Amino acid sequence: MLRPCIFLSLLLGGNASCSWEWAGVYHAHEGGMLTWTFEKKGTAPQYADPGMAVALRSASAATDAGLTAVKSAAETDLNGTLTTVQSGAVLSLNAAYQLQFDADSWISIFKIPVAAESNFAVFAEHFPSEFKNLMPSVMRNDHGESMSASHTAACDSDEHGHDDHDDHAETSTDRIGEVIAGSLLTALPTLVGIVLLVVACNPTSTSFKTALHFSNSLAAGILLAAAVFLFLPEAQHMLAVGKTEPEAAAAWGSTIVAGWLVGAISHLAGDVVKNKCGAEGSGEQKDDVAVTEAENPPAPAKNMMWVLGIPIFCGDFCCNIADGFVLGTAFRACSASFAWKLVGIIIAHELPQEVADVYTLVFKAGMKWWQATLFNFICGCAAVLGAIIAYYSDISYEAEGTVLCLAGGVFLYVSLTELAPSVTSSKQFSSPLVIAVATVFVFIVGAACIGLILLDHEHCSAGGGHGDTHGDTHGDTHGGH
Numbered sequence: 001m002l003r004p005c006i007f008l009s010l011l012l013g014g015n016a017s018c019s020w021e022w023a024g025v026y027h028a029h030e031g032g033m034l035t036w037t038f039e040k041k042g043t044a045p046q047y048a049d050p051g052m053a054v055a056l057r058s059a060s061a062a063t064d065a066g067l068t069a070v071k072s073a074a075e076t077d078l079n080g081t082l083t084t085v086q087s088g089a090v091l092s093l094n095a096a097y098q099l100q101f102d103a104d105s106w107i108s109i110f111k112i113p114v115a116a117e118s119n120f121a122v123f124a125e126h127f128p129s130e131f132k133n134l135m136p137s138v139m140r141n142d143h144g145e146s147m148s149a150s151h152t153a154a155c156d157s158d159e160h161g162h163d164d165h166d167d168h169a170e171t172s173t174d175r176i177g178e179v180i181a182g183s184l185l186t187a188l189p190t191l192v193g194i195v196l197l198v199v200a201c202n203p204t205s206t207s208f209k210t211a212l213h214f215s216n217s218l219a220a221g222i223l224l225a226a227a228v229f230l231f232l233p234e235a236q237h238m239l240a241v242g243k244t245e246p247e248a249a250a251a252w253g254s255t256i257v258a259g260w261l262v263g264a265i266s267h268l269a270g271d272v273v274k275n276k277c278g279a280e281g282s283g284e285q286k287d288d289v290a291v292t293e294a295e296n297p298p299a300p301a302k303n304m305m306w307v308l309g310i311p312i313f314c315g316d317f318c319c320n321i322a323d324g325f326v327l328g329t330a331f332r333a334c335s336a337s338f339a340w341k342l343v344g345i346i347i348a349h350e351l352p353q354e355v356a357d358v359y360t361l362v363f364k365a366g367m368k369w370w371q372a373t374l375f376n377f378i379c380g381c382a383a384v385l386g387a388i389i390a391y392y393s394d395i396s397y398e399a400e401g402t403v404l405c406l407a408g409g410v411f412l413y414v415s416l417t418e419l420a421p422s423v424t425s426s427k428q429f430s431s432p433l434v435i436a437v438a439t440v441f442v443f444i445v446g447a448a449c450i451g452l453i454l455l456d457h458e459h460c461s462a463g464g465g466h467g468d469t470h471g472d473t474h475g476d477t478h479g480g481h
Contacts, residue, residue, distance in 0.1 A: 221446025238401025259409015324386025
């Protein structure tokens with residue numbers, strides 16, 4: 001993706017003469033001492049230069065605007081008197097230095113003290129990749145976790161005359177392929193549902209109802225755990241930046257409630273549309289996710305195809321585009337591992353939902369199986385549209401946290417309001433006690449699977465998703481936690 005590289009380069013200096021070659025802005029989640037490393041490279045290892053001029057500035061935000069705001073001050077610093085420091089020195093913000101690398105060592109190390117939830121910008125005479133060899137990242141926090149620049153810029157002035165500008169090539173690529181692939185995968189349940197429904201089993205059989213019951217229970221556990229273990233803590237972390245504790249709590253709590261309301265209003269809107277269209281037997285129509293209680297349906301009236309079909313398709317389209325928006329935000333702001341885990345979570349909760357939708361479309365709305373499959377898949381692909389829009393949207397760190405928080409609220413609604421009623425009832429089965437115990441077990445398994453993700457969980461970082469492969473500029477997106 002050329003936008004971050006070219007646009008920021010023009011914005012922060014274009015082809016004019018610069019006192020710096022590379023700039024990046026970082027966000028530090030926790031206070032402490034950061035480690036900035038420079039390594040020798042090549043078959044006969046040596047530093048790209050014996051030293052490097054650098055200016056460090058405090059920034060108001062880890063955004064394009066935050067980086068732009070301190071550019072002028074950094075250039076003034078670099079054109080002034082530089083403080084010469086040796087490897088091992090502690091660098092202060094709002095100062096400029098001439099770093100001297102340790103010629104007798106394969107690595108030179110400098111320290112940068114930072115406050116919790118602070119932002120700082122680096123304006124350097126060289127690209128980070130010129131000094132990156134064995135270490136996976138040039139910047140690390142005091143836990144040893146990699147940090148990546150949230151936003152970067154390059155001065156393309158020819159006066160520097162360096163050939164090792166791999167960062168240009170790296171930052172011109174992005175993860176849009178992963179975004180499209182991941183969002184397309186979330187549409188697969190629309191196809192799996194029809195296979196299970198039409199090919200694998202009789203949808204009115206007890207075995208089908210039992211399987212769907214347990215699928216709902218598994219999905220409820222996954223969604224609830226995803227909300228409380230991943231989305232809501234991550235959103236709280238992101239929404240707290242730059243706020244007092246009461247302000248952060250208010251923003252976090254109100255956004256969760258808003259997410260739950262989004263789910264509730266969507267459900268109510270669907271019911272209103274169905275009633276408005278004159279859907280017959282609406283009292284017999286169960287929630288889409290609670291098909292386990294459905295009886296053998298009578299032959300649907302011909303006019304029921306679109307009366308029931310249109311609300312389902314519209315609701316699915318909106319839900320899928322919202323899923324895509326969350327997914328695109330995750331690929332943009334979080335690590336690749338976090339985003340791909342989210343793909344699995346979305347698939348897990350979409351599968352029973354899509355099976356239920358197909359049941360309604362085929363056996364209550366009277367659609368042919370291929371019609372239901374085609375329209376359902378088209379609606380599922382709305383996730384691709386939402387993901388692309390979110391990935392390329394230049395939104396703030398706070399807005400990214402808001403999206404994750406809204407998603408957590410919606411997941412709470414689906415798991416506790418939509419799915420819970422169907423999974424907490426076992427009286428419709430011949431062995432209710434056995435089914436009840438098994439249902440709780442399956443729910444726990446679903447929640448535990450998400451809980452295990454916390455073993456290697458990484459915090460999202462503002463703007464960190466644009467290029468998990470971007471070398472030093474956008475690598476492992478801990479962002480300082």
